[in-house]
Amino acid sequence: MEFTGGKTQSYLGGVYVLRRHISLSILSLLFLSGFLGCNLNAQVSQKPPSLGIPQAPPLVGDTVALALEAQNWLVELLKINTTNPPGNEQAAAKYIAGVLAKEGIAAEILDLAPGRSAVVARLRSSAVADPSKALLLVAHMDVVGVDRGKWSVDPFGGVIKDGYIWGRGSLDDKSMLAANLAAFIALKRGNVHINRDVIFLGTADEEQFGDASIKMLVAKHWDKIAAGFALNEGGKVVLGKDGKVQYVALQAGEKVSVNVGLTVTGRGGHASMPTKENPVVHLASALDKIGNYSTPVRLTSIVRRYFESLAPLEDEETSKWMRVIDTPDRGEHAQRFLADANPMWNSMMRDTIAPTILEAGFRGNVIPSEAHAVLNIRLLPGDTIDVLVNDLKKLVNDPQVHFEIASEGGLAAPNSSLENDFFNLITRVSAQEFGGAPVIPFMSTGATDSAQLRLHNVQAYGLRPFPVSEADDARVHGDEERLPLAAFPKGVDLVVRIVAEFSVSR
Numbered sequence: 001m002e003f004t005g006g007k008t009q010s011y012l013g014g015v016y017v018l019r020r021h022i023s024l025s026i027l028s029l030l031f032l033s034g035f036l037g038c039n040l041n042a043q044v045s046q047k048p049p050s051l052g053i054p055q056a057p058p059l060v061g062d063t064v065a066l067a068l069e070a071q072n073w074l075v076e077l078l079k080i081n082t083t084n085p086p087g088n089e090q091a092a093a094k095y096i097a098g099v100l101a102k103e104g105i106a107a108e109i110l111d112l113a114p115g116r117s118a119v120v121a122r123l124r125s126s127a128v129a130d131p132s133k134a135l136l137l138v139a140h141m142d143v144v145g146v147d148r149g150k151w152s153v154d155p156f157g158g159v160i161k162d163g164y165i166w167g168r169g170s171l172d173d174k175s176m177l178a179a180n181l182a183a184f185i186a187l188k189r190g191n192v193h194i195n196r197d198v199i200f201l202g203t204a205d206e207e208q209f210g211d212a213s214i215k216m217l218v219a220k221h222w223d224k225i226a227a228g229f230a231l232n233e234g235g236k237v238v239l240g241k242d243g244k245v246q247y248v249a250l251q252a253g254e255k256v257s258v259n260v261g262l263t264v265t266g267r268g269g270h271a272s273m274p275t276k277e278n279p280v281v282h283l284a285s286a287l288d289k290i291g292n293y294s295t296p297v298r299l300t301s302i303v304r305r306y307f308e309s310l311a312p313l314e315d316e317e318t319s320k321w322m323r324v325i326d327t328p329d330r331g332e333h334a335q336r337f338l339a340d341a342n343p344m345w346n347s348m349m350r351d352t353i354a355p356t357i358l359e360a361g362f363r364g365n366v367i368p369s370e371a372h373a374v375l376n377i378r379l380l381p382g383d384t385i386d387v388l389v390n391d392l393k394k395l396v397n398d399p400q401v402h403f404e405i406a407s408e409g410g411l412a413a414p415n416s417s418l419e420n421d422f423f424n425l426i427t428r429v430s431a432q433e434f435g436g437a438p439v440i441p442f443m444s445t446g447a448t449d450s451a452q453l454r455l456h457n458v459q460a461y462g463l464r465p466f467p468v469s470e471a472d473d474a475r476v477h478g479d480e481e482r483l484p485l486a487a488f489p490k491g492v493d494l495v496v497r498i499v500a501e502f503s504v505s506r
């Protein structure tokens, strides 16, 4: 079912729900103040009302008004065409630096390639930074291309229509960029004391992971982004058919993409006199074996927790198998059932191999002397490509077939912890925000910038804080990408609250 604005609660309704769940904390003071119509910006130096709980400075103002401002930033960002390639992220970086400058925050534009830049800004907690405590708010500024003929509106027009904000990047990832910006600016406006540095980062080249990507930032500018914790894209808030949040998937790990080339050399020649050495035949046979091969299942701790937490939300049959996925007697059948039921679940349980490119021949009557294929392999965190390629060599068992691992292959990043304070805080605040919805640890089968951060010991978590239906979610990277207007302020509110709770001194 399509999600429509009319099916969601009004924002104030959302606040009402929040207020029922929120514990008596500094944030309840904040919301109480907002509810009573106080101007928190003017209140910064005043004492909050005494409710018999420890007093702390007010944090940030009314997030409804803030979200409206952030919606304008989002619209402006959507109008900046950052289709990658070529990217042109510098224009978005300059726009963001301009927004921050108006708040008295000096952002730095880090040029990575012609026309391609990242933007970084920092709120300091003390004269001497402690990178191990710092919180990094990450979102990417580039977007994938569009097939303009399949769009009913200008994908780079920042169009608001029929209860949606339309445009390439409205879900992936400019909305998170705007929400991060809002949370960052809220801290500055709140004039509060923070107990850790908070860093805002807009990255470039996330979609292609090339020379202007976070890889380059990490290599050249690590001191500017070094952090112990990060909030990024990669998760999602799933809206059910009843218009309520079904669950929040919080990404704590991701698979690693590696391309492996297959080359077969053999005897070419006249097609009228074929031999058994025809490279086309050898390559086809190798791909047939690989295509029918199932790599072994390995359940990581995140994936175990994922199925365990998702089980109560699924239909009876699916739920039954999710509950026994790790048992010695029924585990194997359960894994098969779930792998068949959903390709993403299959990919979460094992390394996957997808042949994606096939090249051979140039004329109908000539047997070529070479044939090529590319396999796109997605490794589970902790698995290594050498081991898998050795297994494939044994499986193919053909000396004419040569395997080559692309040097560009991603490194296997470790998972982020499911135990630390930041993880627990995101879990608690997200559940509060969405009426007690379960928060489920999640591993992405695709890639985000977080892998590069996790390789440097950053505890990075992926959220996409806006509640959207599966139908809306399916437009990511597709036609008519759009974000429900009603979802945006909720996402902004969630990010503001997470950032404030984690970084404001009590």
Ligand SMILES: [Zn+2]
Residues within 6 Å of the ligand: 140, 172, 173, 206, 233
């Ligand atoms: Zn993205």
